[in-house]
Amino acid sequence: xxxxxxxxxxxxxxxxxxxxxxxxxxxxxxxxxxxxxxxxxxxxxxxxxxxxxxxxxxxxxxxxxxxxxxxxxxxxxxxxxxxxxxxxxxxxxxxxxxxxxxxxxxxxxx
Amino acid sequence: xxxxxxxxxxxxxxxxxxxxxxxxxxxxxxxxxxxxxxxxxxxxxxxxxxxxxxxxxxxxxxxxxxxxxxxxxxxxxxxxxxxxxxxxxxxxxxxxxxxxxxxxxxxxxxxxxxxxxxxxxxxxxxxxxxxxxxxxxxxxxxxxxxxxxxxxxxxxxxxxxxxxxxxxxxxxxxxxxxxxxxxxxxxxxxxxxxxxxxxxxxxxxxxxxxxxxxxxxxxxxxxxxxxxxxxxxxxxxxxxxxxxxxxxxxxxxxxxxxxxxxxxxxxxxxxxxxxxxxxxxxxxxxxxxxxxxxxxxxxxxxxxxxxxxxxxxxxxxxxxxxxxxxxxxxx
Ligand code: SF4
Numbered sequence: 433x434x435x436x437x438x439x440x441x442x443x444x445x446x447x448x449x450x451x452x453x454x455x456x457x458x459x460x461x462x463x464x465x466x467x468x469x470x471x472x473x474x475x476x477x478x479x480x481x482x483x484x485x486x487x488x489x490x491x492x493x494x495x496x497x498x499x500x501x502x503x504x505x506x507x508x509x510x511x512x513x514x515x516x517x518x519x520x521x522x523x524x525x526x527x528x529x530x531x532x533x534x535x536x537x538x539x540x541x542x
Numbered sequence: 543x544x545x546x547x548x549x550x551x552x553x554x555x556x557x558x559x560x561x562x563x564x565x566x567x568x569x570x571x572x573x574x575x576x577x578x579x580x581x582x583x584x585x586x587x588x589x590x591x592x593x594x595x596x597x598x599x600x601x602x603x604x605x606x607x608x609x610x611x612x613x614x615x616x617x618x619x620x621x622x623x624x625x626x627x628x629x630x631x632x633x634x635x636x637x638x639x640x641x642x643x644x645x646x647x648x649x650x651x652x653x654x655x656x657x658x659x660x661x662x663x664x665x666x667x668x669x670x671x672x673x674x675x676x677x678x679x680x681x682x683x684x685x686x687x688x689x690x691x692x693x694x695x696x697x698x699x700x701x702x703x704x705x706x707x708x709x710x711x712x713x714x715x716x717x718x719x720x721x722x723x724x725x726x727x728x729x730x731x732x733x734x735x736x737x738x739x740x741x742x743x744x745x746x747x748x749x750x751x752x753x754x755x756x757x758x759x760x761x762x763x764x765x766x767x768x769x770x771x772x773x774x775x776x777x778x779x780x781x782x783x784x785x786x787x788x789x790x791x792x793x794x795x796x797x798x799x800x801x802x803x804x805x806x807x808x809x810x811x812x813x814x815x816x817x818x819x820x821x822x823x824x825x826x827x828x829x830x831x832x833x834x835x836x837x838x839x840x841x842x843x844x845x846x847x848x849x850x851x852x853x854x855x856x857x858x859x860x861x862x863x864x865x866x867x868x869x870x871x872x873x
Contacts, residue, residue, distance in 0.1 A: 469750070473750060474747070474750065475746070475750060475754070499743055502739070502741065502743045503739075503743045503744045503745070503746060504746050504747075504750070505694075505746035505750070505751050505754060507694060507695070507696035507698070507699055508696070508698060508699070509696055509698070
């Protein structure tokens with residue numbers, strides 16, 4: 433069955449450069465530099481990327497950064513905690529808007 | 543007898559390659575204008591048998607408690623005699639679990655005087671069970687470098703590769719080794735850790751993994767060690783079976799070949815190492831030993847050897863060699 437997301441499409445990511453090579457080069461150079469070891473280790477960056485991948489719910493990124501996390505020596509426990517951080521922030525972001533709801537409700541209510 | 547080859551192992555390189563859509567390793571070397579030839583041999587690796595108390599899922603030799611292949615005293619004597627004739631700067635004892643060969647003590651005592659650097663791959667759980675105090679005394683007296691398997695600091699990952707409870711038992715044994723001075727500054731007793739990935743993925747960078755293991759082991763258990771080595775799992779034996787059964791074989795082979803690093807070829811261990819199996823036959827490395835592919839493609843017994851193997855001879859390769867050339871390489 434055809435699906436919008438096919439794992440075989442992931443390696444084709446680089447083909448995006450065919451239409452706008454200069455922009456693609458800038459993007460991929462930047463991307464590579466972001467993930468190189470800096471103040472944060474490659475492993476820490478991979479865990480952040482995994483958490484963000486879950487926030488943006490990108491199956492390609494989840495696949496890629498699950499593998500990258502394992503290859504940078506992360507444990508399943510650490511990866512699970514990273515996704516809980518996503519969940520806490522996503523859930524918290526909804527919940528914190530309850531302050532708006534409460535403020536408006538209060539204003540309207542007797 | 544070498545382990546029975548699986549049907550996938552008995553296929554030719556080309557047949558296996560087309561099954562995985564892979565370029566054969568030999569073709570990949572040729573495309574990069576490279577050859578794999580023996581250099582100046584400096585290490586004798588002695589595989590004292592395939593018996594082991596564990597059944598690790600990544601084991602390319604399919605070692606385990608139900609294997610019976612073990613190096614006899616006579617073969618050990620032949621190995622020692624050859625080590626004296628040829629003089630190797632490094633001797634590396636491996637298995638299975640070397641601790642389970644009853645003649646290990648004899649081997650250490652007799653080969654140590656002719657081995658400037660003597661190493662032993664310790665399976666920490668076997669070392670904790672088999673003649674522990676005797677073997678540890680012997681290792682200390684002969685300055686044997688201990689290389690201990692320690693794949694991950696997480697119990698679930700270590701135990702999934704090596705068996706239930708292995709992390710905890712390994713920690714207990716590492717504590718004992720540290721108490722004896724192994725891995726502690728200024729003692730001259732070297733303790734190295736070896737980490738293989740706990741699945742179908744490549745190993746972490748050695749430097750970064752070493753820093754992390756050092757920090758974690760020190761903080762959590764007060765443990766120390768000298769060096770950590772990270773190695774890719776080789777798609778042979780039990781690991782290959784697991785890859786096939788779990789549907790990871792094709793993608794793992796592709797990952798290995800995509801990570802081919804031509805610069806790693808020069809430093810490959812098979813260029814400088816000679817591996818001897820439990821019967822005394824010779825191989826270019828432990829992986830060709832697992833495949834039953836003899837030194838330079840010719841069956842030769844250690845008792846027939848007078849000197850170090852000739853530099854320049856061609857080393858037989860297979861697609862398993864991609865595991866040694868992935869990333870920074872398997873040296
Ligand atoms: S990997 Fe080592 S410890 Fe594990 S089964 Fe094989 S020989 Fe034994």
